[in-house]
Amino acid sequence: KDLMGENEKWANETRRLLTEKCVLMINLIGSPGSGKTALLERMAKSLENRIRFAVLEGDVETTRDAERIAAVNIQASQLLTGGACHLEAKLVHYALKDLPLDDLDMVVVENVGNLVCPAEFDVGEMAKIAVLSVAEGDDKPSKYPLLFHEAKAVILTKIDLLLHVDFDVDDCIANIKRINASAPVFTLSAKTGIGVDNWINWLHERR
Amino acid sequence: KDLMGENEKWANETRRLLTEKCVLMINLIGSPGSGKTALLERMAKSLENRIRFAVLEGDVETTRDAERIAAVNIQASQLLTGGACHLEAKLVHYALKDLPLDDLDMVVVENVGNLVCPAEFDVGEMAKIAVLSVAEGDDKPSKYPLLFHEAKAVILTKIDLLLHVDFDVDDCIANIKRINASAPVFTLSAKTGIGVDNWINWLHERR
Numbered sequence: 320k321d322l323m324g325e326n327e328k329w330a331n332e333t334r335r336l337l338t339e340k341c342v343l344m345i346n347l348i349g350s351p352g353s354g355k356t357a358l359l360e361r362m363a364k365s366l367e368n369r370i371r372f373a374v375l376e377g378d379v380e381t382t383r384d385a386e387r388i389a390a391v392n393i394q395a396s397q398l399l400t401g402g403a404c405h406l407e408a409k410l411v412h413y414a415l416k417d418l419p420l421d422d423l424d425m426v427v428v429e430n431v432g433n434l435v436c437p438a439e440f441d442v443g444e445m446a447k448i449a450v451l452s453v454a455e456g457d458d459k460p461s462k463y464p465l466l467f468h469e470a471k472a473v474i475l476t477k478i479d480l481l482l483h484v485d486f487d488v489d490d491c492i493a494n495i496k497r498i499n500a501s502a503p504v505f506t507l508s509a510k511t512g513i514g515v516d517n518w519i520n521w522l523h524e525r526r
Numbered sequence: 527k528d529l530m531g532e533n534e535k536w537a538n539e540t541r542r543l544l545t546e547k548c549v550l551m552i553n554l555i556g557s558p559g560s561g562k563t564a565l566l567e568r569m570a571k572s573l574e575n576r577i578r579f580a581v582l583e584g585d586v587e588t589t590r591d592a593e594r595i596a597a598v599n600i601q602a603s604q605l606l607t608g609g610a611c612h613l614e615a616k617l618v619h620y621a622l623k624d625l626p627l628d629d630l631d632m633v634v635v636e637n638v639g640n641l642v643c644p645a646e647f648d649v650g651e652m653a654k655i656a657v658l659s660v661a662e663g664d665d666k667p668s669k670y671p672l673l674f675h676e677a678k679a680v681i682l683t684k685i686d687l688l689l690h691v692d693f694d695v696d697d698c699i700a701n702i703k704r705i706n707a708s709a710p711v712f713t714l715s716a717k718t719g720i721g722v723d724n725w726i727n728w729l730h731e732r733r
């Protein structure tokens with residue numbers, strides 16, 4: 320439809336800009352509370368300027384997430400939709416132009432908390448990354464397949480909670496593989512730091 | 527807009543039908559994995575036919591949730607959107623007409639897992655019920671205010687996990703009260719059953 324064509328024009332503009340500036344952009348998509356912001360807080364610690372990155376924080380309301388990122392000394396711009404359930408390419412494009420792209424290796428878009436709609440919108444990213452916490456249940460990839468199909472990688476978060484929740488990691492990975500045979504699955508905890516290095520190495524290789 | 531007007535016509539049709547049949551309808555809205563289906567499984571046990579109810583299960587894909595409800599001997603119809611991130615009134619209206627309304631006291635709509643869009647759509651319910659799990663974080667009401675503003679009651683689920691997550695119940699309730707002064711907040715666990723009776727009593731009083 321026309322709106323999608325319009326979105327795609329902006330996504331391609333963004334892709335052109337990022338290629339020219341040699342900046343990697345990833346689009347983190349997951350439910351509210353899946354742990355996206357916590358993962359970025361952890362990455363700020365673990366990356367220690369090995370990869371210089373900034374964050375485009377997408378939310379319906381509040382600047383809370385951008386403030387959390389700023390508190391760990393990473394530049395963050397808060398994008399507020401005021402109601403829309405997903406970020407679109409035009410909004411992301413304008414926010415990008417305000418970042419110091421010449422001094423960055425990577426931009427992370429944290430999309431609005433939502434497992435459905437963000438998967439449908441290209442915002443010019445190199446990769447969509449699906450974020451699912453072990454508290455949400457191992458059947459979620461099957462129930463929300465588009466995101467897991469589109470993702471270039473999947474992150475299972477909060478694995479420190481595995482002792483206390485009914486989550487079968489093998490079942491969940493099998494569900495993911497049925498939908499997407501090639502995306503690697505990273506199991507990690509932003510709380511304890513376990514597994515975060517493997518995820519960071521994958522990012523390093525994508526640059 | 528026209529589409530909203532159209533949706534509202536069907537919602538009012540539904541309200542008329544439910545009033546005529548003396549059936550209470552509630553619309554459960556919360557993130558993927560917040561515990562909506564688990565709560566319905568627990569209600570099937572606790573209600574033991576005191577309130578005769580059926581479920582309209584909304585999902586993007588799979589019949590998993592309807593099957594879980596059927597497995598505890600409650601009638602469930604699976605409504606599949608195939609992509610839409612929320613249920614709409616017309617779909618709910620047609621599904622309702624296939625239920626044995628003369629033999630029911632209540633219909634529960636379990637909406638698509640999503641904290642944003644379902645709050646915008648009236649499907650003819652008497653009440654929207656916001657469902658938030660303690661694993662998601664106590665800042666979510668502020669970040670996704672429309673649902674909490676529209677809800678006639680809020681359910682905080684999975685309280686058995688409180689020892690293992692960073693969730694301040696008082697902060698969360700304060701966040702909710704700022705947005706919605708009158709909605710009661712029920713803290714419960716579908717896993718252990720704690721707090722479920724208070725929720726059920728509220729439903730009883732609404733009939």
Ligand SMILES: Nc1nc2c(ncn2[C@@H]2O[C@H](COP(=O)(O)OP(=O)(O)OP(=O)(O)O)[C@@H](O)[C@H]2O)c(=O)[nH]1
Pocket residue numbers: 349350351352353354355356357358384431432433476477478479480507508509510511661662663664666669690691692693
């Ligand atoms: N136990 C545990 N809790 C975590 C972990 N990561 C995040 N959390 C908690 O999960 C809750 C939600 O984390 P957020 O980082 O706000 O989640 P989010 O995906 O950014 O949420 P939205 O931006 O609203 O979509 C918070 O209470 C975090 O403390 C983890 O690795 N382990």
Ligand SMILES: Nc1nc2c(ncn2[C@@H]2O[C@H](COP(=O)(O)OP(=O)(O)OP(=O)(O)O)[C@@H](O)[C@H]2O)c(=O)[nH]1
Pocket residue numbers: 454455456457459462483484485486556557558559560561562563564565591638639640683684685686687714715716717718
């Ligand atoms: N510890 C604990 N886990 C729970 C509780 N309720 C649900 N869960 C778990 O949370 C996960 C998600 O539960 P569901 O009932 O599928 O959540 P849902 O809200 O119906 O998910 P969607 O329909 O996909 O939006 C499952 O692994 C459940 O076992 C609870 O009270 N305590």
Ligand SMILES: [Mg+2]
Pocket residue numbers: 355356357384429
């Ligand atoms: Mg966040």
Ligand SMILES: [Mg+2]
Pocket residue numbers: 562563564591636
């Ligand atoms: Mg469910």
Ligand SMILES: [Zn+2]
Pocket residue numbers: 404405435436611643
């Ligand atoms: Zn949506």
Ligand SMILES: [Zn+2]
Pocket residue numbers: 404610611612643644
């Ligand atoms: Zn929607």
